[in-house]
Amino acid sequence: MHLMGSQRKRTKSKIEVIKENSEYLRGPLAHEVGNDASHFSKDAIQVLKFHGTYQQDDRDLREGRDRHYIFMIRGRLPGGKMTPHQYLAIDEIADEYADQTLRVTTRQAFQLHGVIKEKLKTTLQEINRSLITTLGACGDIxxxxxxxxxxxxxxxxxxxxxxxxxxxxxxxPATKAYHEVWLNGDKVFSGKEQVTNREPLYGPSYxxxxxxxxxxxxxxxxxxxxxxxxxxxxxxxxxxxxxxxxxxxxxxxxxxxxxxxxxxxxxxxxxxxxxxxxxxxxxxxxxxxxxxxxxxxxxxxxxxxxxxxxxxxxxxxxxxxxxxxxxxxxxxxxxxxxDLYLGWHRQSNGKWFLGLSVENGRIKDEGELQLKTALRTVVERYETGVRLTPNHNVILTDIAANDKAGIEKAFNRHGVLLDDELSNAIKYSMACPALPTCGLAITESERVFPDIIRDLDEVLHEFGLEDEKLSVRMTGCPNGCSRPYVADLGFVGRSLDKYTIFIGGDPSGTRLNRKYKDLVARENLVDEVTPLLSYFSKNREEGESFGDFWNRVDVEDTELISA
The missing domain is CATH 3.30.413.10 (Sulfite Reductase Hemoprotein, domain 1)
Structure with missing residues (x-):
């Protein structure tokens, strides 16, 4: 039986109604872009996502009930591919309008964080001038x-x-809304899409x-x-x-x-x-x-x-x-x-590419590690192509053989470690941004994970497991942006400073892991998995991975389960 009128509307979520009434991703966003408010309305932010932007609130900078509104912008980069000009442009935009960092996502895109509403339109225009679009990087699409x-x-x-x-x-998307709202009606992005006022594939509700x-x-x-x-x-x-x-x-x-x-x-x-x-x-x-x-x-x-x-x-x-x-x-x-594609590899055209591990995907300058400056220096001097990877790393492409030594020296000068200088624990780990900016985060991830993974690395060395390609992934909520449910070890945010531990996945992405322990305090995560690693090191079959082992062995049948 088909539902009609108001009865049908009650079968839709509120967001569905907002999309349907947005006039193909225009209103109310189009009317709020130029006003003096520090943020958009609740309806407008749902439309904003389709344009590649999330309205966020930096919880570290809140003053009482007053929120500190900022915006995250995500690019749309098929296969994570960027030209040298594009990478340098985004690097400059991050310094001028964002928080001076670039975040490589697990979908091979970049994110800019900390943009204020007053600069949002200008920032999107600058991104489009580099021939990158943000349209469709987020949203129901x-x-x-x-x-x-x-x-x-x-x-x-x-x-x-x-x-x-x-x-x-x-x-x-085929809508003209993106170009009207942000680019004053001009089509700058060089994609081959035909911009219209209808959506043959998605329809008015996407x-x-x-x-x-x-x-x-x-x-x-x-x-x-x-x-x-x-x-x-x-x-x-x-x-x-x-x-x-x-x-x-x-x-x-x-x-x-x-x-x-x-x-x-x-x-x-x-x-x-x-x-x-x-x-x-x-x-x-x-x-x-x-x-x-x-x-x-x-x-x-x-x-x-x-x-x-x-x-x-x-x-x-x-x-x-x-x-x-x-x-x-x-x-x-x-x-x-x-395959993380780290280190040096030969291309079919005789040139080389270099895969760089970027811890938690954050390209920044901090202390002795001047990764952002190093990448800018190398890309600018050697005109390398750039690829962003699904494991939030960076690949520099089209490098001449006689430039390899100079590039290595440049990274060394800026404190950037290459593939053979990093532990497997760090290389095979991922964490989502989480607090303080992600609206879905219920606890920490990116900010605390470096300490956790180094503590875990010490345990791996203790058991002679330092050469294991152990995938460890952390998220600040159960949404799974760092794909924790296929990892050997997954730490998934459960409540403030507490996590659910998952074990037994396959980092090649063909098997889900399963819940091991719930509501584990952050400071106890490494202690909780240490007995698992010890038991694995003593009872594994030759060549068996941690995930394969705990997929084969039922942890409840071992002495690890306390009374």
């Missing part, structure tokens, strides 16, 4: 399209990057929730393809051309501690489709989520819940009904691996 961060190594990486660029352009797409290579799962709403694995013919894609659907990390009907989920293998038809298939999957995703309860609005409710067979039948043809059977793949 297809967000930044991920792809392997490596430049071309064997003839395949460049083809995947080219496809990611094309797919990103196709999936951008998607029920955020939507994530990533493209992987066989074996290389640096993008965590099974955590995406749509994961594509590019398959190649004998001439090293993309022949088609394996399609994976229904992944997602977010959950809520007190709501059992929310959970992280890995995607399902849907099938194989040829290169010529893959865009049509991607669009049809998005349309299913647009038409059937939950618009009443945002905590159930991701596509993973639709597939969980329907089952994969029903979802596949709906897709076939829209396409008029079936996908082929999912093709066999080699085992996935996590």
């Amino acid at each position: 297809v967000r930044n399209v991920m792809a392997t961060p490596a430049p071309d190594i064997d003839g395949r990486q460049a083809k995947v990057q080219d496809f990611a660029d094309r797919l990103s352009d196709i999936l951008l 998607l029920p929730r955020k939507f994530k797409v990533g493209i992987a290579l066989p074996k290389d799962n640096s993008i965590d393809v099974y955590t995406q709403d749509i994961g594509l694995v590019a398959l190649f013919d004998d001439d090293n051309e993309i022949e088609g894609f394996n399609v994976i659907v229904g992944g997602g990390m977010g959950m809520h501690h007190r709501k059992e009907h929310t959970f992280p989920r890995l995607g399902d293998d849907l099938g194989y489709i040829s290169r010529e038809k893959v865009v049509e298939v991607v669009k049809a999957i998005i349309e299913i989520q647009r038409d059937y995703g939950n618009r009443k309860n945002r905590k159930q609005a991701r596509m993973k819940y639709l597939i969980h409710e329907w089952g994969l067979d029903k979802f596949r039948k709906e897709l076939v009904a829209r396409l008029g043809y079936e996908l082929e059977a999912f093709r066999a793949l080699p085992d996935f691996e996590l």
Whole structure:
């Protein structure tokens, strides 16, 4: 039975009504950009997200009930790729308008933090002058399209990057609102999208929730393809051309501690489709989520819940009904691996790229570590390309062999450690920003994680485990932005200074971990996992990882469980 009028409206969340009434992402945002207020209204900030910006409140700077409003801006960079000019422009913008840091996200984008409303429009205009858009970097839409961060190594990486660029352009919103509100009607961003006043793909209400797409290579799962709403694995013919894609659907990390009907989920293998038809298939999957995703309860609005409710067979039948043809059977793949692409690697054109570990993704100058200055110096002098990685690191590309030594010296002068100078514990760790600025954070993450990971590193050395590629990820809430639910060890914010510990994941992204202990105080996290590491070191099989071990061994069957 179809619902009509006000009865139908009651089946939508408030945010759905705001989107529907926004005139394709204009109001009330368009009327509030130029006023003297320090912040936007509650309705406007929901629209603001689609433009790549979050209104935040620095909780460290609050004075009583008076909030200290600032803005986070996120770029849209398919595959994390930037030219030297673009990187230097964003670096300068961070100094001029933000908090003088750059944050590399786990979706290969950059974030600027600490922008005030008075400078928001100017900042977005400057970003667009560098030919980068922020449109669609946030909001209920297809967000930044991920792809392997490596430049071309064997003839395949460049083809995947080219496809990611094309797919990103196709999936951008079509509304003119972004250009009208921020760019005075001028189209500066150089993408190939056609800007109109309608949304053929998304419709006037856009998607029920955020939507994530990533493209992987066989074996290389640096993008965590099974955590995406749509994961594509590019398959190649004998001439090293993309022949088609394996399609994976229904992944997602977010959950809520007190709501059992929310959970992280890995995607399902849907099938194989040829290169010529893959865009049509991607669009049809998005349309299913647009038409059937939950618009009443945002905590159930991701596509993973639709597939969980329907089952994969029903979802596949709906897709076939829209396409008029079936996908082929999912093709066999080699085992996935996590490659951080750190250190020096040879490119297919004879040049080199250098992968740099960026702890917690924060590019900044602090004390003896002058990472921001070092990157600016190297990119400016050697005109290197820049890639942001899914593990929030940085890759510098297209480096001549005779420049390698000079680049290493430049980083050494600025206190930047290279791959072989860092512990695995630091290299394989990730933390989200959390407090004081993220509105969802219920406890600390980025600010406390450096001390935690160094304490943990000491324990690893004590047990002879310093060479283990142990993935440890922390978040300040259960939303899962650093993908903690596929890590060997996940520390997930539970309440102020307390966390839930998860164990037994697979850092290659093909297995979820499980809850080990709840409500663990921050100062006790390392102590709580020390017995796990000790037991693992004494009882593991040869070559067995920590996650594989605790996936095989039930911790309740060991002497670790106290009475």
